[in-house]
Amino acid sequence: MATAGGDGDGDPTQPFPADLDDNGFPALPSSPAATTTSSSGFAEDFYRSGTDWSSLRARRRPPPEGAPGVKAKGKEGGSLVQSSLFQAWGLERPRREEGAGAGESSLVQRSLFQAWGIERPKREGVGAGDRSLSPSRSGSWSGRKRRRGGPDEAAAAAAMNPRTCPFYKKIPGTPFTVDAFRYGEVEGCSAYFLSHFHHDHYGGLTKKWCHGPIYCSALTARLVKMCLSINSDYICPLELDTEYVIEGVTVTLLEANHCPGAALIHFLLSDGKTYLHTGDFRASRSMQLHPLLQRGRINLLYLDTTYCNPKYKFPPQEDVIDFVVSTARRYLKKQPKTLIVVGAYSIGKENVYLAISQALEVPIYTDASRRRILHSFGWTDLSKRICPCNQSSPLHVLPLGSVNHEKYLGTLNQRFLAVLAFRPTGWTFSEATGKQLDLIKPRSNGSVTIYGVPYSEHSSFTELKDFVMFVRPLKLSDIQCVKIMVREEQSTYFFEC
DNA sequence: GCGATCAGTT
DNA sequence: CACAACTGATCGC
Numbered sequence: 001m002a003t004a005g006g007d008g009d010g011d012p013t014q015p016f017p018a019d020l021d022d023n024g025f026p027a028l029p030s031s032p033a034a035t036t037t038s039s040s041g042f043a044e045d046f047y048r049s050g051t052d053w054s055s056l057r058a059r060r061r062p063p064p065e066g067a068p069g070v071k072a073k074g075k076e077g078g079s080l081v082q083s084s085l086f087q088a089w090g091l092e093r094p095r096r097e098e099g100a101g102a103g104e105s106s107l108v109q110r111s112l113f114q115a116w117g118i119e120r121p122k123r124e125g126v127g128a129g130d131r132s133l134s135p136s137r138s139g140s141w142s143g144r145k146r147r148r149g150g151p152d153e154a155a156a157a158a159a160m161n162p163r164t165c166p167f168y169k170k171i172p173g174t175p176f177t178v179d180a181f182r183y184g185e186v187e188g189c190s191a192y193f194l195s196h197f198h199h200d201h202y203g204g205l206t207k208k209w210c211h212g213p214i215y216c217s218a219l220t221a222r223l224v225k226m227c228l229s230i231n232s233d234y235i236c237p238l239e240l241d242t243e244y245v246i247e248g249v250t251v252t253l254l255e256a257n258h259c260p261g262a263a264l265i266h267f268l269l270s271d272g273k274t275y276l277h278t279g280d281f282r283a284s285r286s287m288q289l290h291p292l293l294q295r296g297r298i299n300l301l302y303l304d305t306t307y308c309n310p311k312y313k314f315p316p317q318e319d320v321i322d323f324v325v326s327t328a329r330r331y332l333k334k335q336p337k338t339l340i341v342v343g344a345y346s347i348g349k350e351n352v353y354l355a356i357s358q359a360l361e362v363p364i365y366t367d368a369s370r371r372r373i374l375h376s377f378g379w380t381d382l383s384k385r386i387c388p389c390n391q392s393s394p395l396h397v398l399p400l401g402s403v404n405h406e407k408y409l410g411t412l413n414q415r416f417l418a419v420l421a422f423r424p425t426g427w428t429f430s431e432a433t434g435k436q437l438d439l440i441k442p443r444s445n446g447s448v449t450i451y452g453v454p455y456s457e458h459s460s461f462t463e464l465k466d467f468v469m470f471v472r473p474l475k476l477s478d479i480q481c482v483k484i485m486v487r488e489e490q491s492t493y494f495f496e497c
Numbered sequence: 498g499c500g501a502t503c504a505g506t507t
Numbered sequence: 508c509a510c511a512a513c514t515g516a517t518c519g520c
Contacts, residue, residue: 182501199512206500280511306510343507345512401507401513423507426510458511 015247016170016188165189168302168477171277173269174249178277178302185211191246195279196262197223197347209234215246217253219261222376223347238263241290254290256281258457259348260377266292276471277302282317283459283467293471301473306458307426313461314426314454315437317351323437324352324422324453325359331420331449332360332394339416340395343403343423347373348457352424353397354382363387366397391415400425405445418447424455 165183170176175190182204186192194202194216205214207229213236214224221237224230238244240253240263248270253263258280267275276298287293314320331338340360342353357364364385366374375383387393394416398407403421442451459467468476 204501208500311509348512399513400511404507425507 015175016172171267171275172300173271173273174267175247176249176267178265178279181205181209191215193265193277194220194224195265195277196220196256196259197227198259198280198345201279202228205230207231215251217261217263219377220263223261223373226372226376252292254287254292257284257287258282259345260350260379261347268296273299275300275302276473278304280304280306280458282457283463287467288470298471298473301468301471301476303464303468303476304458305464307456307460308464310461312426314456317455319437320424320453320455321352321355323440324424324451324455325355327422327451328356328360328420331418335418337415337417338394339408339419341403341408341419341421342395342397343400343421344397345400346370349424349455350374350377350379350382352422352453352455353395354385356395357385360395362395363393364395364397365390365393370397403450405443405448405450408448419449421448421450423450423452425452426454426456426458 163183165177165180165186169178169180170186170189171178175188176193177186177189177191178193179195179201180186180189180192181194181202184204190212192212192214194205194214196216197220202224205224205228209230212234214221214230214234215236215238216224218237218239221235225232225235238251238253240255242252244251250268252266252268254266256262256264256279262279262281264279264281265277267277269275274296276293278301281287281304328340331340340356342349342356344350344353353364356362364382365387368388371386371388374386377383390396396408400423402408403423408419408421437453440451440453442449444450
């Protein structure tokens with residue numbers, strides 16, 4: 001963006017700088033002149049994106065009417081999330097005492113506001129203290145920060161600018177990005193990874209895509225080709241659990257247990273550094289058995305923190321499926337002419353309706369576009385149960401948004417006298433439903449009954465914690481960039497419990 | 498008509 | 508209400 005330098009010449013792409021300082025933040029060049037050429041690198045992006053990362057989550061921009069310095073209204077403050085992962089996990093920060101000369105076992109972990117000695121932007125922020133972690137860093141950062149004298153509006157604007165690829169989608173030391181298609185061509189990026197085929201991750205991919213190869217699982221690749229009409233020359237399918245050397249980096253995709261085709265991405269750099277990007281995933285015990293996670297040390301973990309808060313509890317998927325199946329059985333026994341409806345996004349939740357189909361020995365009806373997608377998975381157990389006639393099956397799959405009381409009331413005719421619907425979502429959570437599925441109460445309206453069931457394809461808080469404690473990364477980063485936690489050096493544990 | 502962006506929905 | 512992920516409306520080209 002900064003330079004108009006000729007694209008398309010033969011220069012090999014420069015990797016995003018790998019230098020992270022002791023606190024896990026990208027190192028700035030000590031001499032500005034030295035690196036003017038790579039002015040839009042990883043570190044630049046990191047700092048340019050500002051420190052108020054809450055803006056990345058803000059739903060709307062500030063109203064244009066307001067004076068430039070006017071603070072956001074109260075509601076916006078409510079979406080501000082800067083808590084540390086320790087807070088999120090409800091753990092005490094490990095004490096440093098413990099004598100025994102355990103060296104520097106302390107964990108360094110704080111919000112970026114704290115890390116850079118900057119007050120949270122509650123008030124006009126000029127005087128907000130210039131202390132920062134290391135004196136050497138302080139100079140360059142505060143110099144940058146205060147170019148305009150006031151709060152770093154340029155940084156805030158960059159963070160706001162949805163066209164700028166945020167640093168946390170770039171893999172340092174490589175020319176790779178993950179799920180970064182909505183920013184056009186990303187300078188320095190010569191390989192674009194797609195973790196899975198959900199809209200908020202592939203957004204920006206259109207048939208006009210021409211910015212570079214798209215690496216993803218074979219199943220995701222089929223969906224990209226099929227649904228988005230991307231030129232197949234750009235699509236690079238990778239088999240799971242297979243090492244590929246891409247631009248000198250060894251890349252392996254691991255099953256993410258999120259939706260069909262979703263993958264964790266494991267990067268092994270030529271210098272031995274190992275990065276793991278989880279994409280969206282549901283962590284599990286069996287995931288921990290993967291050789292790449294058993295053996296090697298992970299230097300930096302990019303974590304899906306969707307439900308990184310103790311309030312999010314949900315049961316194992318198998319338990320929810322058992323509940324759904326037995327509920328369906330019960331309703332059918334009471335009223336054999338019951339239509340069973342399962343809500344689902346474009347892809348995901350297949351195991352819910354597949355289990356019903358298998359247990360009740362009925363086919364699965366869904367509309368033509370979803371049938372096409374489901375068949376493309378190449379899962380014979382699923383494909384053989386799909387039928388194209390809605391009268392032939394008492395089991396229908398609908399978009400989640402269509403599963404409500406109004407819809408499908410009209411389908412009540414001779415064939416169906418009642419409707420039993422399931423909405424599998426991650427945010428159906430509570431103490432009660434987390435432990436006792438039987439306590440889930442449906443919403444009923446006449447002969448239509450709707451159950452919200454806590455079937456999540458993201459990790460629960462506990463699963464996330466177990467996963468991180470197992471992996472024990474040297475550094476940890478939030479892929480949604482709400483919080484960051486970093487750890488000093490080589491200490492041998494992450495959490496004390 | 499296409500795509501990017503934002504608002505709204507469950 | 509939460510959240511992810513989608514759907515629809517609007518705007519610019």
